[in-house]
Amino acid sequence: MPKTNNKNQLFFLNKLQSKLLYFFSQEFFHSSITQWAIIGALLVNIANWGVIAYFIRPVDFPIILHYNVYFGVDVIGPWWQIYFLPIIGLAILGANAVLGYLFYQQKERIVAHLLILGSLIVQVSISIAVASLLMINY
Numbered sequence: 001m002p003k004t005n006n007k008n009q010l011f012f013l014n015k016l017q018s019k020l021l022y023f024f025s026q027e028f029f030h031s032s033i034t035q036w037a038i039i040g041a042l043l044v045n046i047a048n049w050g051v052i053a054y055f056i057r058p059v060d061f062p063i064i065l066h067y068n069v070y071f072g073v074d075v076i077g078p079w080w081q082i083y084f085l086p087i088i089g090l091a092i093l094g095a096n097a098v099l100g101y102l103f104y105q106q107k108e109r110i111v112a113h114l115l116i117l118g119s120l121i122v123q124v125s126i127s128i129a130v131a132s133l134l135m136i137n138y
Helices: 006-024 032-055 079-105 109-137
Strands: 063-068 072-077
Touching (some): 032 079, 032 109, 063 079, 063 109
16 A cells, blocks of 8 residues: 655645635725625535435435436436535536635626525525425435
Protein backbone atom coordinates (compact mmCIF):
# COMPACT_ATOMS: atom_id res chain seq x y z
CA MET A 1 0.00 0.00 0.00
CA PRO A 2 1.55 3.34 -0.98
CA LYS A 3 2.22 5.77 1.81
CA THR A 4 0.53 9.17 1.43
CA ASN A 5 2.33 12.35 2.20
CA ASN A 6 0.40 14.06 4.99
CA LYS A 7 2.36 17.28 4.59
CA ASN A 8 1.21 17.70 0.97
CA GLN A 9 -2.37 16.86 1.90
CA LEU A 10 -2.39 19.42 4.70
CA PHE A 11 -0.89 22.03 2.38
CA PHE A 12 -3.55 21.31 -0.24
CA LEU A 13 -6.39 21.44 2.31
CA ASN A 14 -5.02 24.67 3.82
CA LYS A 15 -4.77 26.27 0.37
CA LEU A 16 -8.29 25.11 -0.54
CA GLN A 17 -9.64 26.45 2.74
CA SER A 18 -8.04 29.85 2.20
CA LYS A 19 -9.45 30.08 -1.34
CA LEU A 20 -12.94 29.13 -0.14
CA LEU A 21 -12.75 31.67 2.70
CA TYR A 22 -11.69 34.35 0.23
CA PHE A 23 -14.50 33.39 -2.17
CA PHE A 24 -17.21 33.52 0.51
CA SER A 25 -15.87 36.71 2.10
CA GLN A 26 -16.66 38.75 -1.00
CA GLU A 27 -19.30 41.49 -0.99
CA PHE A 28 -21.77 39.35 -2.96
CA PHE A 29 -22.10 36.86 -0.13
CA HIS A 30 -22.66 39.63 2.45
CA SER A 31 -25.94 40.60 0.79
CA SER A 32 -28.92 39.52 2.89
CA ILE A 33 -30.82 38.33 -0.19
CA THR A 34 -27.93 36.10 -1.17
CA GLN A 35 -27.41 34.76 2.34
CA TRP A 36 -31.07 33.90 2.92
CA ALA A 37 -31.52 32.34 -0.53
CA ILE A 38 -28.39 30.18 -0.21
CA ILE A 39 -29.26 29.11 3.34
CA GLY A 40 -32.83 28.32 2.29
CA ALA A 41 -31.67 26.37 -0.76
CA LEU A 42 -29.18 24.38 1.32
CA LEU A 43 -31.82 23.60 3.96
CA VAL A 44 -34.27 22.39 1.32
CA ASN A 45 -31.54 20.28 -0.28
CA ILE A 46 -30.59 18.75 3.08
CA ALA A 47 -34.26 18.00 3.69
CA ASN A 48 -34.42 16.25 0.30
CA TRP A 49 -31.43 14.10 1.22
CA GLY A 50 -32.96 13.24 4.57
CA VAL A 51 -36.40 12.35 3.21
CA ILE A 52 -34.91 10.16 0.51
CA ALA A 53 -32.60 8.43 2.98
CA TYR A 54 -35.51 7.81 5.36
CA PHE A 55 -38.01 6.40 2.86
CA ILE A 56 -35.92 4.77 0.13
CA ARG A 57 -34.25 1.52 1.15
CA PRO A 58 -32.00 -0.69 -0.96
CA VAL A 59 -34.20 -3.13 -2.86
CA ASP A 60 -33.58 -5.69 -5.57
CA PHE A 61 -36.41 -4.57 -7.82
CA PRO A 62 -36.58 -1.32 -9.81
CA ILE A 63 -38.49 1.69 -8.50
CA ILE A 64 -40.36 4.40 -10.36
CA LEU A 65 -38.07 7.34 -11.16
CA HIS A 66 -40.37 9.44 -13.35
CA TYR A 67 -44.10 9.70 -13.79
CA ASN A 68 -45.93 11.65 -16.45
CA VAL A 69 -49.67 12.35 -16.31
CA TYR A 70 -50.00 11.76 -20.05
CA PHE A 71 -48.00 8.54 -20.35
CA GLY A 72 -47.87 7.25 -16.76
CA VAL A 73 -44.65 5.64 -15.58
CA ASP A 74 -41.95 6.24 -18.17
CA VAL A 75 -38.68 5.73 -16.26
CA ILE A 76 -37.85 2.97 -13.80
CA GLY A 77 -34.46 2.12 -12.37
CA PRO A 78 -32.46 1.07 -9.34
CA TRP A 79 -33.21 2.66 -5.96
CA TRP A 80 -29.97 4.65 -5.80
CA GLN A 81 -30.79 6.70 -8.90
CA ILE A 82 -33.34 8.75 -6.96
CA TYR A 83 -30.35 10.41 -5.27
CA PHE A 84 -29.55 12.13 -8.56
CA LEU A 85 -32.25 14.71 -7.83
CA PRO A 86 -30.54 16.31 -4.80
CA ILE A 87 -27.13 15.93 -6.48
CA ILE A 88 -28.39 17.89 -9.49
CA GLY A 89 -29.84 20.46 -7.09
CA LEU A 90 -26.46 20.93 -5.41
CA ALA A 91 -24.75 21.23 -8.79
CA ILE A 92 -27.22 23.91 -9.89
CA LEU A 93 -26.81 25.77 -6.60
CA GLY A 94 -23.02 25.71 -6.93
CA ALA A 95 -23.06 26.78 -10.56
CA ASN A 96 -25.51 29.60 -9.88
CA ALA A 97 -23.47 30.78 -6.88
CA VAL A 98 -20.33 31.00 -9.00
CA LEU A 99 -22.16 32.64 -11.91
CA GLY A 100 -23.91 35.02 -9.53
CA TYR A 101 -20.57 35.99 -8.04
CA LEU A 102 -19.11 36.61 -11.50
CA PHE A 103 -22.08 38.72 -12.58
CA TYR A 104 -21.92 40.64 -9.31
CA GLN A 105 -18.28 41.48 -10.01
CA GLN A 106 -19.37 42.86 -13.39
CA LYS A 107 -21.90 45.15 -11.64
CA GLU A 108 -24.86 43.05 -12.81
CA ARG A 109 -26.41 42.81 -9.36
CA ILE A 110 -29.98 42.03 -10.44
CA VAL A 111 -28.87 39.08 -12.58
CA ALA A 112 -26.71 37.79 -9.72
CA HIS A 113 -29.58 37.89 -7.26
CA LEU A 114 -31.97 36.32 -9.76
CA LEU A 115 -29.56 33.42 -10.24
CA ILE A 116 -29.41 32.79 -6.50
CA LEU A 117 -33.18 33.09 -6.11
CA GLY A 118 -33.54 30.74 -9.09
CA SER A 119 -31.48 28.19 -7.18
CA LEU A 120 -33.94 28.35 -4.31
CA ILE A 121 -36.84 27.83 -6.74
CA VAL A 122 -35.02 24.85 -8.29
CA GLN A 123 -34.53 23.30 -4.85
CA VAL A 124 -38.23 23.69 -4.05
CA SER A 125 -39.13 22.15 -7.42
CA ILE A 126 -36.82 19.22 -6.73
CA SER A 127 -38.43 18.71 -3.34
CA ILE A 128 -41.85 18.57 -5.04
CA ALA A 129 -40.45 15.96 -7.44
CA VAL A 130 -38.99 13.96 -4.55
CA ALA A 131 -42.30 14.08 -2.67
CA SER A 132 -44.15 12.94 -5.79
CA LEU A 133 -41.77 10.04 -6.35
CA LEU A 134 -42.09 8.95 -2.75
CA MET A 135 -45.88 9.02 -2.99
CA ILE A 136 -45.82 7.01 -6.21
CA ASN A 137 -43.41 4.40 -4.89
CA TYR A 138 -45.09 3.94 -1.50
